Amino acid sequence: MPVIRFHEGTLILEDWDAKDAPPYFRWDHRQRIWRAMALYYPQILAFFNKRDVKVRDEAVSFTRLDLRPRMNFELHFYQKEALDAWESAGSRGSVVLPTGSGKSYVALKAIEMVNQSTLIVLPTIDLMNQWYDLLTDSFGTEVGILGGGYHQVAPITVATYDSAYLYIDRYGDCFALLVFDEVHHLPSPKNSHIPQMSIAPYRLGLTATYRRLDNRQRMLDPLIGRVVYRKTIDDLKGEHLSDYEIHRLSVELAPQERNEYQAEKEVYEVYVRESGVRYYGSRWERFIKESAYDRHARRAMVARTQLRRIIWGSERKLDLLESLLKRHHKERVIIFTENNDLVYRISQRHLIPAITHHTRTVERKEILDRFREGTYRMIVTSKVLNEGVDVPEANVAIILSGNASPREYLQRLGRILRKKSGKKAMLYEVVIQGTDEVGISYRRRRDDAYV
Structure with missing residues (x-):
């Protein structure tokens, strides 16, 4: 009788004497045995059962659970x-x-x-x-x-x-x-x-x-x-999620920042145009490699970095942040940025606890616990709080910078949507006018939650 076994992430079929190849299996010439992807285990059994082919199944090591639920909750x-x-x-x-x-x-x-x-x-x-x-x-x-x-x-x-x-x-x-x-x-x-x-x-x-x-x-x-x-968020807001508002705020670069931005943008765009760089695939990978040894590619990469630094850390953007923090000083606020340098800059400027991927587990837990209980009313972070943080007390999010992904922005909005009595969530998105950040903001709002 044919035997099915699990072997190092695959299924093997032993003692198969039929002339036709078994479904989903391929002949392994190295070990001279029929082998299939473990993923197909249910389909393989269904095929044999349908054809009334007797096989001995020795692949399974499942365990029956003896669960005694201790939490009584009603599903919505x-x-x-x-x-x-x-x-x-x-x-x-x-x-x-x-x-x-x-x-x-x-x-x-x-x-x-x-x-x-x-x-x-x-x-x-x-x-x-x-x-x-x-x-x-x-x-x-x-x-x-x-x-x-x-x-x-x-x-x-x-x-x-x-x-x-x-x-x-x-x-x-x-x-x-x-x-x-x-x-x-x-x-x-x-x-x-x-x-x-x-x-x-x-x-x-x-x-x-x-x-x-x-x-x-x-x-x-x-x-x-x-x-x-x-x-979606709109399907559940109000009754099952906190109701929310989204405010898009625009500021301009200061004159000196604007001049620096235009100069760096020209350097970068000239190189992109002449070299045919694309923002994806092999051409982008080649650009990254060439920036390590080609001075023109290196200068373009530095220009790109400077453009992002100017947009993310604009003084007028930080002045607006200060106004928002004063307006919501009695509420629980999470500030999101795109890079760690700006996180630490804001943390030092406003004496706000910071969480980045460098923050140790014990310190991170202590900061979040104090934020939940109200000892800390504000925290500033980069990307590490996009997922997996349960802070129902938070009701204001300020996004100073981010990428073009709608996913990241839905995740950041989600950080303040957990239901709590009397709570209304508020999301601020701060964008620099006349820069590439406007296009980034447009692309990441391609979701119903941002209409």
């Missing part, structure tokens, strides 16, 4: 609809809900429903720690950790994307359900190996920002399933 209507849609799609697919709408509670119910060993994959250690606390509080069971210096595998395990990638060839047969939080991180060349090397028949993706600028979200359909449910 949209969470119930999302869970039903996921189950109707064969317990596969992605749920797209705004930040602050309770995507994690959909996942908790999915884990209860499947009731088998589960791996939850997160993009950051902070998010992994939050999920660890949520799972232990919810189910009162041992939760394993892969990442952040831990290597402890249990029937329910949390892992960073990096650690899951490193060990999925070893544990790809152990989990029946894969939950990918912030699933837009999954379709990268590296992370996509995680679902490919797992036999998990059940897969759930969670995100507030499904689309990617490179359109690689299309890869998610074969990896975990299609989008089965979607709600």
Whole structure:
């Protein structure tokens, strides 16, 4: 009788005597055995069952869970609809809900429903720690950790994307359900190996920002399933998310900054025009390489850096920030910038706690805890708080600089949308008139939330 086994992130089929090649398998000439991607495990079993082909399945190492939920909570209507849609799609697919709408509670119910060993994959250690606390509080069971210096595998395990990638060839047969939080991180060349090397028949993706600028979200359909449910910020604001306002404020460069900006812009644009540089693909990569040894490319790269520095740190932009901080001095404010130098500059200028990727875990936790309790009313950060921060007390966000991605801006808006009684969120976007920042602002507002 043919035997299916899991082997280092793949499936192997032994004792196959039929003349026809088995579906999804290819002949491995090195080891002289039939081998298939672990991803296709459910389809392979379905094929054999349909053809009434007897096989011995030794690939599975799933564990039945004995869950005793300790948190009694009622799902909102949209969470119930999302869970039903996921189950109707064969317990596969992605749920797209705004930040602050309770995507994690959909996942908790999915884990209860499947009731088998589960791996939850997160993009950051902070998010992994939050999920660890949520799972232990919810189910009162041992939760394993892969990442952040831990290597402890249990029937329910949390892992960073990096650690899951490193060990999925070893544990790809152990989990029946894969939950990918912030699933837009999954379709990268590296992370996509995680679902490919797992036999998990059940897969759930969670995100507030499904689309990617490179359109690689299309890869998610074969990896975990299609989008089965979607709600936008506008669908839920007011009753389930805080109502919000968006204010776009414009300032001009000071005369000296304007002169410097025009001079650097001319240097950069002349080089781009003459060399045919594009902002993507091989030509952009070549420009970066050439800037290391070609003086003209190097000067153009310096000009580009100077342009960004002028736009991001304009004195009039910082003067406007000071006015906004005075206006909202009694509220909880998060200031977002694009680079760390400006974070520290604002921190020193206004004596505001700063969080960057250099901030140690203990210090970061202390700052966020004091922000939640009101000891600190303002914090300034770059990109590290875009994802995975639960601060329902925050109600004002000031975006001084950012990239053209709608995802980043939805994430930053989401930081202040968590529902709290009597709360109205306010987002300020500060843009320099007559600069490339105007076009960047236009491109990142290509979402209904910014209409």
